[in-house]
Amino acid sequence: MWFMRQAGRSLPEYREIRSGIGMLESCFDPALVCEITMQPVRRHQVDGAILFSDIVVPLKAAGIDLDIVAGRGPVVAEPVRTAADVAALPRLEGDEVGAIARAVDLLLDELGGTPLIGFAGAPFTLASYLVEGGPSRGHERTKALMYSDPQTWHRLAGALADVTITFLKTQLDAGVDAIQLFDSWAGALSLADYREYVLPHSERVFAEIEGAGVPRIHFGVGTAELLGAMGEAGADVVGVDWRTPLDVAQRRVGDGKALQGNLDPAVLFASPDVVEAHARRICAEADAAVASGAAGHIFNLGHGVPPDTDPQVLTDLVQLVHSL
Numbered sequence: 001m002w003f004m005r006q007a008g009r010s011l012p013e014y015r016e017i018r019s020g021i022g023m024l025e026s027c028f029d030p031a032l033v034c035e036i037t038m039q040p041v042r043r044h045q046v047d048g049a050i051l052f053s054d055i056v057v058p059l060k061a062a063g064i065d066l067d068i069v070a071g072r073g074p075v076v077a078e079p080v081r082t083a084a085d086v087a088a089l090p091r092l093e094g095d096e097v098g099a100i101a102r103a104v105d106l107l108l109d110e111l112g113g114t115p116l117i118g119f120a121g122a123p124f125t126l127a128s129y130l131v132e133g134g135p136s137r138g139h140e141r142t143k144a145l146m147y148s149d150p151q152t153w154h155r156l157a158g159a160l161a162d163v164t165i166t167f168l169k170t171q172l173d174a175g176v177d178a179i180q181l182f183d184s185w186a187g188a189l190s191l192a193d194y195r196e197y198v199l200p201h202s203e204r205v206f207a208e209i210e211g212a213g214v215p216r217i218h219f220g221v222g223t224a225e226l227l228g229a230m231g232e233a234g235a236d237v238v239g240v241d242w243r244t245p246l247d248v249a250q251r252r253v254g255d256g257k258a259l260q261g262n263l264d265p266a267v268l269f270a271s272p273d274v275v276e277a278h279a280r281r282i283c284a285e286a287d288a289a290v291a292s293g294a295a296g297h298i299f300n301l302g303h304g305v306p307p308d309t310d311p312q313v314l315t316d317l318v319q320l321v322h323s324l
């Protein structure tokens with residue numbers, strides 16, 4: 001088990017080490033990346049470390065003018081909305097993310113036996129930030145581009161798949177033990193639109209890294225209707241949010257793939273007996289999923305750790321799930 005966003009503002013040691021240093025600046029400082037990645041591993045005894053970085057790091061490295069604004073998320077100075085904007089997008093060669101490879105190097109020494117999970121954003125979720133110019137509820141401009149100019153959309157998603165492939169290969173060459181492709185906002189799409197506009201690009205990402213031979217996790221929020229297709233994209237593990245019980249998710253994903261999830265992060269704010277009841281239910285649903293063909297279960301939340309979570313609740317949850 002591990003937690004999405006296990007490194008971050010829920011930890012006082014994170015808030016302390018980050019004070020006075022910008023989010024993106026810290027992502028390009030190998031020693032800091034190493035230390036922040038280690039913090040939740042030391043504190044909670046989770047079974048996996050996730051590289052401290054962000055999905056927009058490779059876009060920044062490629063030269064796109066963007067920032068991560070505290071409490072808001074990634075903000076892009078000049079949104080990408082036309083064919084000319086897409087044609088002008090810079091490529092990521094790989095050298096620009098050398099600091100991330102050095103951070104992986106440091107981590108492999110620190111971690112001992114704990115596996116390191118690398119990650120990247122999937123083309124749709126990255127495109128949403130670029131087209132909208134920042135976080136969005138409805139992804140209206142992104143969908144409008146997709147529907148009204150499919151050719152430009154596919155060029156954009158293709159260019160972002162290239163960036164993601166380079167970023168993941170950098171991490172894989174440096175030695176990460178697994179990767180997770182975050183398509184956090186893909187749940188905004190219908191299954192038909194996902195298949196037409198997104199799946200081919202995510203599929204190419206997974207195919208390009210298959211040779212590395214490490215487990216590949218694919219995750220999004222609100223993806224109940226997409227779980228089968230997200231598995232088909234080439235994942236070995238499909239991340240499930242709290243809306244779909246794991247045994248139901250198994251039937252949608254099909255046999256032979258593992259599942260990851262799916263405690264509602266809001267449950268972390270309830271009393272200990274409520275947390276325990278939900279953790280027990282999820283383990284039982286995971287057992288049922290495995291009995292009917294899932295390749296395994298990784299306990300996680302259904303989305304990231306909220307910043308105001310009491311870290312002791314997470315530490316206790318790790319102990320509980322290990323004992324179960």
Ligand SMILES: Cc1c2[nH]c(c1CCC(=O)O)Cc1[nH]c(c(CCC(=O)O)c1C)Cc1[nH]c(c(CCC(=O)O)c1C)Cc1[nH]c(c(C)c1CCC(=O)O)C2
Pocket residue numbers: 003004005006007008009018023050051052053054055056068069070071072073074119125135182184304
């Ligand atoms: C959509 C997305 C982003 N970034 C990411 C996603 C996909 C995962 C998801 O769906 O949550 C991925 C991400 N971002 C971060 C990690 C670190 C690794 C981990 O999970 O511990 C990971 C895996 C660090 C971060 N990325 C960010 C923080 C907070 C910045 C800070 O501490 O100042 C962290 C720890 C900033 C960020 N970056 C992004 C958002 C929405 C935010 C939050 C804005 C805010 O609430 O301040 C974009």
